[in-house]
Amino acid sequence: MAALGRHWRIQLLMLVGLVLLGGLIGPPSRAEVRVLREAQAELVTPSGTQSRTVTLPYLWEREQGAVPGRSVFTLGFVLEPVPTEPWALSLPRAANGYEVRLNGVVLDRFGDLTRSGESDAKLPRLVRVPADVLQPHNDLRIALRSDVGRQSGLGAVTLGPAAQVEALHQPLWLWRVFGRQMVAVFSALIGLIGLVLWLTQGERLPDGRFRRDAVYLYGGLAEVFWTFRVSDSLIESPPLSLPWWSVMSSVALGAWGCLTMLFCLRVMGWGSAPGLRRLQQWLSLLAAAGFPAGAAGWVYARPQALTLWYGLLGLTFLVFALAILRAALRRAADLNTRLLAFAVLFNVLTGLTDLYRLRVQPSTDGSTSLYFSSVLFGLAAGFIVLMRFRAASEQARNLTRNLTEIVRQREQELRRSYDRLAELARDQATAAERSRILRDMHDGVGAHISTAIRQLQSGRATAPEVLQTLRDSLDQLKLSIDAMHLPAGDVTALLANVRYRLEPRLKACNLHLEWAVQEIEPLASLDAAAMRQLQFMVFEVISNVLQHAAARRLRIQAAATPQGVAIDIEDDGVGFDTGAGGGRGLSTLHQRAQAIGAELRIDSRPGAGTRLGLWLPCG
Numbered sequence: 380m381a382a383l384g385r386h387w388r389i390q391l392l393m394l395v396g397l398v399l400l401g402g403l404i405g406p407p408s409r410a411e412v413r414v415l416r417e418a419q420a421e422l423v424t425p426s427g428t429q430s431r432t433v434t435l436p437y438l439w440e441r442e443q444g445a446v447p448g449r450s451v452f453t454l455g456f457v458l459e460p461v462p463t464e465p466w467a468l469s470l471p472r473a474a475n476g477y478e479v480r481l482n483g484v485v486l487d488r489f490g491d492l493t494r495s496g497e498s499d500a501k502l503p504r505l506v507r508v509p510a511d512v513l514q515p516h517n518d519l520r521i522a523l524r525s526d527v528g529r530q531s532g533l534g535a536v537t538l539g540p541a542a543q544v545e546a547l548h549q550p551l552w553l554w555r556v557f558g559r560q561m562v563a564v565f566s567a568l569i570g571l572i573g574l575v576l577w578l579t580q581g582e583r584l585p586d587g588r589f590r591r592d593a594v595y596l597y598g599g600l601a602e603v604f605w606t607f608r609v610s611d612s613l614i615e616s617p618p619l620s621l622p623w624w625s626v627m628s629s630v631a632l633g634a635w636g637c638l639t640m641l642f643c644l645r646v647m648g649w650g651s652a653p654g655l656r657r658l659q660q661w662l663s664l665l666a667a668a669g670f671p672a673g674a675a676g677w678v679y680a681r682p683q684a685l686t687l688w689y690g691l692l693g694l695t696f697l698v699f700a701l702a703i704l705r706a707a708l709r710r711a712a713d714l715n716t717r718l719l720a721f722a723v724l725f726n727v728l729t730g731l732t733d734l735y736r737l738r739v740q741p742s743t744d745g746s747t748s749l750y751f752s753s754v755l756f757g758l759a760a761g762f763i764v765l766m767r768f769r770a771a772s773e774q775a776r777n778l779t780r781n782l783t784e785i786v787r788q789r790e791q792e793l794r795r796s797y798d799r800l801a802e803l804a805r806d807q808a809t810a811a812e813r814s815r816i817l818r819d820m821h822d823g824v825g826a827h828i829s830t831a832i833r834q835l836q837s838g839r840a841t842a843p844e845v846l847q848t849l850r851d852s853l854d855q856l857k858l859s860i861d862a863m864h865l866p867a868g869d870v871t872a873l874l875a876n877v878r879y880r881l882e883p884r885l886k887a888c889n890l891h892l893e894w895a896v897q898e899i900e901p902l903a904s905l906d907a908a909a910m911r912q913l914q915f916m917v918f919e920v921i922s923n924v925l926q927h928a929a930a931r932r933l934r935i936q937a938a939a940t941p942q943g944v945a946i947d948i949e950d951d952g953v954g955f956d957t958g959a960g961g962g963r964g965l966s967t968l969h970q971r972a973q974a975i976g977a978e979l980r981i982d983s984r985p986g987a988g989t990r991l992g993l994w995l996p997c998g
Contacts (some may be wrong), residue, residue, distance in 0.1 A: 412537065413456060418437075419453040422448065435452075435533055435534060440741045445680070452533055462540065464541070465541045466540055466544070467505055468536055469538070469544050473521065474529060475524050476492050478521070479520075481512050484512050502556055502613070502615065505545065528738075530737060563609040563610045573760075594645040594764065598638075608635060611624070640696065696727045697727050703720045722759040725756075868905040873910060884925065885933065893934040912974055924948075930950035930988065944995040945992065946994075950988050951988040954984050954986055956985055977994060
């Protein structure tokens with residue numbers, strides 16, 4: 380058993396030794412990949428030229444300060460044997476313009492090495508190396524153009540077989556390029572959602588104005604500006620002059636920060652907090668100061684002004700982040716504000732760290748972490764915006780349900796009220812019809828019967844006179860009943876009904892009737908009441924002819940014109956003097972004509988008959 384135990388230990392030690400040896404030696408394919416860190420550098424600055432050995436990565440501003448210049452890095456390496464397959468170079472940093480030569484052959488070039496401000500190589504490079512360029516003793520030279528304030532420098536050079544170097548370069552490309560592209564797309568999506576919600580959501584105020592929620596506006600605009608800022612880190616040859624394009628990028632950063640603070644103010648409910656107006660004024664001043672600070676740093680090569688402005692932004696945001704964190708911690712049940720406070724604080728700390736690494740004490744890593752930490756704020760802002768929209772939608776749905784229920788109740792009440800009104804309308808119509816019948820009987824039948832009674836009481840009236848009065852009363856009663864069924868506006872039917880009722884009496888009195896009534900379209904201006912007035916007028920005229928005219932011929936004529944209808948009633952009786960007034964009968968005729976908007980004209984002379992003209996306009 381002891382021998383077995385010793386044997387087990389020996390096998391374990393051998394296995395561990397093999398693993399360690401394999402780790403030191405590495406895979407055979409990886410043994411050819413090299414990382415070149417030592418270089419002979421020729422540095423050209425406005426103050427002169429110097430040559431010395433440097434260690435990569437080399438950051439120009441940390442070594443030379445805020446001055447422009449050019450540099451050439453020479454790296455030698457030996458290959459035994461010389462590879463027959465293509466190789467590649469991985470350059471994590473070769474800014475701001477560069478040229479790569481291997482054994483005198485130009486492998487890659489970006490920008491003009493003699494002119495600054497046209498382009499900026501911000502992204503990592505993978506340079507292909509043809510196999511026929513490689514030699515036993517190789518001379519690799521990388522020339523750089525360095526601009527003020529742009530994190531110029533050269534990173535450690537990785538070279539080896541193309542497939543292996545590509546595999547090593549891939550994570551760098553994913554982090555520095557693809558990752559930022561995803562951040563830009565994410566920010567653009569959040570910004571678009573915020574702006575769409577701002578444009579479509581809101582409430583109607585009592586004065587008729589439409590008020591939109593500023594939370595959506597601030598959040599949407601902040602993400603739009605941040606999209607531009609992140610996209611700028613991917614653009615090496617902008618559409619504008621590089622210095623002024625960089626000014627726009629700096630202004631976008633300031634706008635993003637200030638809008639983010641305004642967004643947080645709205646979310647925290649500090650819209651009416653004391654000192655809010657001063658804070659907004661300060662944010663506006665900070666955002667406006669971004670343009671002169673950016674111009675001083677990028678256009679006029681005064682990076683200190685831009686660094687100072689970045690510092691003011693960072694300090695302001697730090698104080699604000701601590702304030703909202705303190706307020707959020709006091710709201711135990713408010714998860715949204717806590718999430719927002721931690722996201723803001725994390726972004727502020729990340730931004731201050733980047734400010735120190737990139738501008739105060741530049742480091743060899745020229746990549747900013749704020750691009751990726753901003754995703755946390757974007758997620759928090761997007762979550763808050765969606766929750767706010769959800770709450771507003773739920774409130775709108777509840778309001779809609781309440782309004783629907785209120786409308787349903789009001790409809791029921793209106794339906795009951797309508798039924799009551801309809802019943803009242805029917806009662807009123809019945810009462811009005813009764814009143815009309817009573818009025819017609821009083822004005823027509825009643826008046827004639829009263830006249831007959833007075834005739835009998837006087838003892839002077841003859842039997843034919845009393846009989847005529849009673850016949851008029853009967854005719855008036857029949858016409859009143861007929862008026863209930865006359866179509867509104869049908870003048871032809873009205874005249875025909877009068878003829879039907881009175882023609883037997885005309886024949887009994889040896890009065891010849893000449894009928895010249897044309898077919899007339901109904902007049903919209905004559906309602907049921909106007910038709911009754913017109914019927915009374917026609918009946919009164921014919922009754923007067925029967926009683927007083929001693930005529931042998933009566934002519935009734937009616938014709939339509941585009942402007943209206945003309946009715947003429949003419950007899951060949953004794954006539955009368957119209958200048959004498961004509962008594963109450965003529966006055967009543969004029970009153971009835973005026974009531975229906977008609978024009979009445981009476982022509983008569985003693986011994987020359989009478990002609991009555993009535994004009995009914997269409998309108």
